[in-house]
Amino acid sequence: MNKYAEALHLVREKEPLVQCITNFVTVNDCANIILAAGGSPSMAHDVREAAEAARNARALVCNMGAIEDAPSMILAGKEMNKLGRPVVLDPVAAGGTSLRREVAAELLKEVKFSSIRGNASEIRYLAGQQTAGSGVDVSALDKITEENLKEAAEMVRALAERTGSVIAVSGKLDLVSDGKETAVLRNGCATMARITGSGCMLTSMIGAFCGAMPEDCFTATVAAMSVMGISGEVAEARRIKNGTGNATFRTDLIDAVFNMTEEQLVEGMQYEIL
Numbered sequence: 001m002n003k004y005a006e007a008l009h010l011v012r013e014k015e016p017l018v019q020c021i022t023n024f025v026t027v028n029d030c031a032n033i034i035l036a037a038g039g040s041p042s043m044a045h046d047v048r049e050a051a052e053a054a055r056n057a058r059a060l061v062c063n064m065g066a067i068e069d070a071p072s073m074i075l076a077g078k079e080m081n082k083l084g085r086p087v088v089l090d091p092v093a094a095g096g097t098s099l100r101r102e103v104a105a106e107l108l109k110e111v112k113f114s115s116i117r118g119n120a121s122e123i124r125y126l127a128g129q130q131t132a133g134s135g136v137d138v139s140a141l142d143k144i145t146e147e148n149l150k151e152a153a154e155m156v157r158a159l160a161e162r163t164g165s166v167i168a169v170s171g172k173l174d175l176v177s178d179g180k181e182t183a184v185l186r187n188g189c190a191t192m193a194r195i196t197g198s199g200c201m202l203t204s205m206i207g208a209f210c211g212a213m214p215e216d217c218f219t220a221t222v223a224a225m226s227v228m229g230i231s232g233e234v235a236e237a238r239r240i241k242n243g244t245g246n247a248t249f250r251t252d253l254i255d256a257v258f259n260m261t262e263e264q265l266v267e268g269m270q271y272e273i274l
C-alpha cells in the first residue's frame with residue numbers, strides 16, 4: 001500500500017486518542033477535524049491533570065495559541081517524551097511578543113517534539129531568521145514562493161536537523177523536512193487562509209496521524225498535510241459552485257476530511273521531493 005494511504009488507513013483503524021492543549025478560538029474545530037480524520041480528541045488542559053490525561057493518549061498537540069497553558073504543555077510533553085509517544089507543536093505567533101519568544105524557547109528546551117507545524121513567519125522565527133510576523137497570520141514578506149523555495153527548503157531542513165523534529169511550514173506551498181528528506185506540497189487554496197484555525201486544525205490532524213504512525217512522523221505529517229490540502233480544494237469547489245463564503249467553507253473543509261478516501265489522497269496529492 002502507498003505509505004500516505006497507509007497513514008490515513010491507520011488513523012481510521014487505530015482511532016488514536018489525541019490530547020490537545022489548544023486555544024479557545026479554534027478548539028471546537030480542532031476536536032471536530034480529529035474526529036473527521038478518524039481519531040478521538042481530548043481537549044483537557046488544566047495543569048492539575050495535563051500529564052495524567054496525556055498518559056492515556058497516543059499523541060499530544062501543544063498549540064501556543066493557548067500561551068497561558070504553557071505549564072500544562074511542559075508537564076504533558078515531558079510525560080509523553082518519557083512514554084516515547086509523539087508530541088506536536090503549533091508555535092502560534094512564536095516571534096510576536098516577548099512572552100511568546102520566551103515560551104517558545106522554553107518549550108523547545110524542555111520538550112522533544114516529533115513534529116512542529118507553523119506558518120512561514122512562525123517557522124522562520126524558530127529558525128533564527130529576521131521575520132515580519134507580529135500576529136497569528138503569516139506576514140507577506142515571509143511567505144514561501146516558487147522564487148524563494150530553495151532558500152526556504154534549506155531553512156526548514158536546517159531547523160529539522162537542529163531540533164531533531166519534523167518541520168512543516170504551511171501556506172500556498174507547504175514544506176516538510178526531517179533534516180534528510182524535504183518535500184514540497186502544492187495542494188490547498190487561498191480560502192483556507194480566510195478562516196481562522198485552518199492551521200490549528202492541520203496541526204491537530206498531524207497529531208492524529210503521528211499517533212497512528214509514531215514510527216514515521218515524516219510520512220504521517222506529509223499525509224496529514226496532503227489530506228488537509230486536498231480537502232481545501234474540495235471545499236473550494238463547493239464554495240464556487242454554491243456561491244457560499246468562509247463560514248460554509250469551514251464546514252465543507254471538515255466534511256471533506258471526513259469523506260477523504262485513500263484513493264483520493266493518492267491521486268490528489270501534489271508532492272515533490274526536493
Ligand SMILES: Nc1ncnc2c1ncn2[C@@H]1O[C@H](COP(=O)(O)OP(=O)(O)OP(=O)(O)O)[C@@H](O)[C@H]1O
Pocket residue numbers: 092118119120136137138170171172173174187188189190191192193195196197198199200201202225228229232
Ligand atoms: N494561499 C494558499 N494556497 C493554498 N493553500 C493554502 C494557502 N494558504 C493557506 N493554505 C493552507 O491552509 C492550511 C493552514 O495553513 P496556514 O499557513 O494558513 O496556517 P496558519 O497561519 O497557522 O493558520 P491559523 O493560525 O489561522 O490556524 C494549510 O493546509 C495550508 O496549506
Ligand SMILES: Cc1ncsc1CCO
Pocket residue numbers: 023025026065066092136196197199200
Ligand atoms: C486568532 C487566534 N488568536 C490566538 S490563537 C488564534 C487561532 C489561529 O492561530
Ligand SMILES: [Mg+2]
Pocket residue numbers: 092093118119136199200
Ligand atoms: Mg497558526
